[in-house]
Amino acid sequence: MAKGTFNFFELHAEKLVLGVGGAFALAMLWMFIISSPNVIEFNGEKVGPRELDERILTAAQRMDEKRKRAEPPKIEVPSFREEVRSLQDKGILAGGAGMPVEPVLRLAGEFGREIKIEGLEEQAESGVVDLVTPLKPSIPKVRTGRSVAVRAPTVVLTSESPSPNQPKDATKVESSEFPWVSVAVYFDKLAQAGEMEKARYASYRRKVYVAGVDAQRQEVQSNGEYSEWQDVPHSKAALDLKIPEPAFDERSSTLTNKADIERAYSQIKAMQQAILQPPFYNVEVGDIWDLPPLPGWEETDADDTANAPTEPKPKERKPKPKPTQQPPPEGRRMPPIAGGGEGGGGGRPGRGGGVMGEGPGEFYQGAGQVNTEGRAKAEAKKLMQNALKEAKMALMRDKDYGKAMDRANSVKNNPDATTAMKRQAESLIKDIEKKISGKDKSSIITRLSGSGGGGPPLITHPERGSQVVAWAHDDTVEPGKTYRYRVRVNLWNRYVGQNRLVRDPAGARQAVVHGAWSDPSEPVSVTPSTYFFLTSEKKDRAQATVEVYKWRNGSWVKNTFDVGVGDVIGGVKKTKLEEYDEKDKQVTEDVDFSTGAVVLDLRFDEAVELRVPQSKTDFTYRPKPTLLMVYLEPADGQIKERILDADRGDPLRARLEEEL
DSSP, X not given: OOHHHHHHHHHHHHHHHHHHHHHHHHHHHIIIIISOOOOEEETTEEEOHHHHHHHHHHHHHHHHHHHHHOOOOOOOOOOXXXXXXXXXXXXXXXXXXXXXXXXXXXXXXXXXXXXXXXXHHHGGGTTOBOOOOOOOOOOOEEEEEEEEEEXXXXXXXXXXXXXXXXXOOSOOOOXXXXXXXXXXXXXXXXXXXXXXXXXXXXXGGOOOOEEEEEEEEEEBOTTSOBOOOEEOOOOTTSOOOOOOOOOBOTTTOXXXXXXXXXXXXXXXHHTHHHHHSOOOOOEEEEOOOOOOOOTTSOOOTTTTOSSSOOOOOOOOOOOOOOOOSSOOOTTOOOXXXXXXXXXXXXXXXXXXXXXXXXXXXXOOOSSSOOOOHHHHHHHHHHHHHHHHHHHHHHHHTSOOHHHHHHHHHHHHTOTTOOHHHHHHHHHHHHHHHHHHHTOOOGGGGOOOOSSSSSSSOOOBOSSOTTEEEEEEEEOOOOTTXXXXXXXXXXXXXXXXXXXXXXXXXXXXXXXXXXOOOOOOOOOEEOOOSEEEEEEEEEGGGTXXXXXXXXXXXXXXXXXXXXXXTTOBSOOEEEEXXXXXXXXXXXXXXXXXXXXXXXXXXXXXXXXXXXXXXXXXXXEEEEEEEEEEEEEEOTTTOOEEEEEHHHHHTOHHHHHHHHTO
C-alpha cells in the first residue's frame, strides 16, 4: 500500500467511526421518534402501546355488559304429565275417542277395592305432607328370669347368605348362664295410620311398617334414686338390621342409593314379626321365656309364682328306690320317661311311684346293672330335665301338642320332681292349653328358621286387634339390681327420598322415623344367682356361719362358710353335685359361691323384735336376743341386715332347700 493512502485512513479513522455512529443515531431517531411508532392490530384496528391497554379494558367492559343482558334461548319442553293425563282422560281403548278411564276405577265386584293410580293421586299432595312422629306406646310390662342357653345371633337370610355346602365358622358358641329381662308394650297401628291421614299422607303410604323397637333402662343407685336413661344394648336374640342412610346428589337432590333403600324396605316389610316380636334363645335349662303380663295377657293362678317366695311346705316322704330282684332281660332297653327315649316314641311314664320303670322305684341302667339311691336320684333328675326340654321343643318347634302335654304331665305328676320342675311343667301345660284353645302365646317363642316372611300372625291385644305387641330383650342386666324401662317404636319413613312431597325436605333424608318414648315401667329386680342365710353363730371366734345357695346349670347347690367382720361372703369351694361319673362315684367340683357381699358388723345377742306366733291365726312381736349381721350389698351398694332367727325360718330358704 502506498504511503500516502495509509496516512489518509490513519489520519481520518476517528472521523469515519463518528460518521457511521451518527448516521445510525439519525436512522433510529427517524424510525422510532419522528416516524410512526410500533403498532399492533386489535379488533381490526392498528393501535400503539399507549392505546392498547385502554382498548382492552373497553372491550372487557362491553363483554361484561353483554353477559349481564344475555338470556338463554327458550326451549320448548313437552309436558309429559299433561300428556299422560290427556291420554288418561281420552281413554286407552279407542285411541282418544273411547270411554275415559277415571283415576279411581269403580268396583269390579262386591269383593273388590278401589284401584288408585298412584301418580295422579300424588299430584295434589306435593309439598304439603308433614312427617309424623310415631305414637307413644303403652306403659311397658316386664318379666325377668335366669336361664342357660346358647346366645347365638339371629340373622336375616339373604341371597348373599352362605349356602349349606359352604364351610361354617369354626368357632363354636357355647351355652352360658345369664339373667334376662324382657319388656313389652302395646302399639296402636290403627291410631298411627289415623295420624298419617291427618298429616295428608297418601292412602297407599299410610300402612305402618315398624323398623325397630328401642329400649332404655334406669338403674336404682345406692342412694335410692334412679340413674340417667341408658340405651339397652342390642340383644343377639333380636334381628340386627343394617338400614342404610339415604344418600343424595347435591345438585339434583335425587336419591343415589335408591336400590339399597328399596332393598331395606322390602326386608322390613317381610320381617315385621321378627322385628316387633323377636324370638328368645333356645333355653336349655332354667326359666322358660314367656310374654310379659300385658293387659289381656296377665298371669292367672300360679303363673307368677316363679320368683315369689312361698311358705315352706312339709316335705313328702319319697319312697326309696328298691333294687330289682333280677336283671332285665337281654337286649331290654331303659324305659323312656314319657316316651322320650332315643326314638322319641309315644310311650307312657312308668307305673307306680318310681321315676321310671314298672314297679315303685324301679330303675334300669344298662343290662343287669342296679344303681344306688344317689345315682338313681341324679339320673331321674336329669331325665326329668330332658322331658321338660322335649316338651318345650314339641310345643314351640314341632307344634306337637300331644307330645308336649305328655312330657309336661310326666314331670308334673312325678313325686320325685322338684318344686321348680313342677312349676316349669305347669307353665308349659298352661301354654299348651292356650295354644289349643286359640289364646296363643306359646307360638311367639318360635325360633326364626327362615326369612321370617311366614310363621304365625302377630300377637295383638286379645280384644283390640289394632294394638300389636312389641317387645325387646335385655340380657346384659346384673343379678340383684333393680331397673325400670321405657320403650319407643321406630317406623319406616314412607316418604324417604320424596323431597318434593314433604313440607320440610329434611324429613325425606331419613329412612327411619324415631317414635316417642313410653312412660317408665314399674321397677323390676333381677333374679340373683346366689342367696345366703345365717345358720349359726360362733361367739368365741367372733364369726357367723352362712349358708350360700348357688344357681348352677338350672338347679341350686349349697355350701357353708364361716365369716367375720371384713370378710367377703362365699368363695370357691369343693361341692358334691347330684351327678355321677362312669365309676358310679358322686362328682365333686369346685363351685364359685362368691356373693360379693362384705360383712361390716356382727352383733351378738342383739335385741331384735321378732314375729312370734300365738296361735294358728294370731301372732305378735317380741324382743329376742339373736345374731344380727350388717353387710354391704354389692348389687345396689346399700347397707343391709340379716337376722339369725329370721333366716332360720325364711320361706325362701325352705323353697331353695326343696329344689336342691
